[in-house]
Amino acid sequence: EAGVAQSPRYKIIEKRQSVAFWCNPISGHATLYWYQQILGQGPKLLIQFQNNGVVDDSQLPKDRFSAERLKGVDSTLKIQPAKLEDSAVYLCASSRGQGVNGYTFGSGTRLTVV
Amino acid sequence: SQKIEQNSEALNIQEGKTATLTCNYTNYSPAYLQWYRQDPGRGPVFLLLIRENEKEKRKERLKVTFDTTLKQSLFHITASQPADSATYLCALDIDNFNKFYFGSGTKLNVKP
Numbered sequence: 475e476a477g478v479a480q481s482p483r484y485k486i487i488e489k490r491q492s493v494a495f496w497c498n499p500i501s502g503h504a505t506l507y508w509y510q511q512i513l514g515q516g517p518k519l520l521i522q523f524q525n526n527g528v529v530d531d532s533q534l535p536k537d538r539f540s541a542e543r544l545k546g547v548d549s550t551l552k553i554q555p556a557k558l559e560d561s562a563v564y565l566c567a568s569s570r571g572q573g574v575n576g577y578t579f580g581s582g583t584r585l586t587v588v
Numbered sequence: 589s590q591k592i593e594q595n596s597e598a599l600n601i602q603e604g605k606t607a608t609l610t611c612n613y614t615n616y617s618p619a620y621l622q623w624y625r626q627d628p629g630r631g632p633v634f635l636l637l638i639r640e641n642e643k644e645k646r647k648e649r650l651k652v653t654f655d656t657t658l659k660q661s662l663f664h665i666t667a668s669q670p671a672d673s674a675t676y677l678c679a680l681d682i683d684n685f686n687k688f689y690f691g692s693g694t695k696l697n698v699k700p
Contacts, residue, residue: 516677516690565631574620579631
């Protein structure tokens with residue numbers, strides 16, 4: 475099966491600009507997650523979708539971050555305006571149902587805010 | 589506060605030896621614990637899941653133990669190879685809603 479697709483692979487923006495990341499999960503995977511991974515740290519969960527509904531966004535900085543999953547398939551994560559501390563890799567993952575049997579991650583988008 | 593701790597120092601071992609990585613947690617009672625491998629520039633790759641009622645799980649050269657009394661999981665790679673060099677992450681289902689929270693990972697270097 476095809477893996478989780480993410481784009482772009484890399485992005486460099488200036489602080490206060492906006493940026494969007496795209497994720498296409500594995501076909502048939504109902505649950506989709508966005509994680510933020512800062513260099514040297516483990517992935518931090520930002521938001522979890524079940525189909526097109528939000529299950530948990532408690533760690534999403536909602537003043538600047540937003541995410542949507544229209545039609546329960548693709549998802550976009552947006553940052554507006556970006557701050558220097560947003561520099562990180564943004565990982566998308568999906569799972570068939572609950573994540574007990576493991577998530578499948580994409581390769582991520584490396585964001586650098588200058 | 590809740591914590592998931594993995595040794596931040598890299599583990600350097602010789603090829604053929606057994607690598608043992610540790611994942612400690614506090615203030616959780618996870619029903620599940622997962623281990624992932626992450627290579628530079630790539631997303632984590634799922635390796636193994638162990639449930640709270642399982643003491644040990646094996647898959648090929650990998651073995652995971654889960655001690656809910658000690659609040660610790662050990663991850664073993666036997667007969668290690670240079671290709672096993674990567675960062676290994678543990679992840680816990682801390683609120684029993686099947687959302688997994690990750691440790692910061694331990695980098696393993698296997699030298700030929």
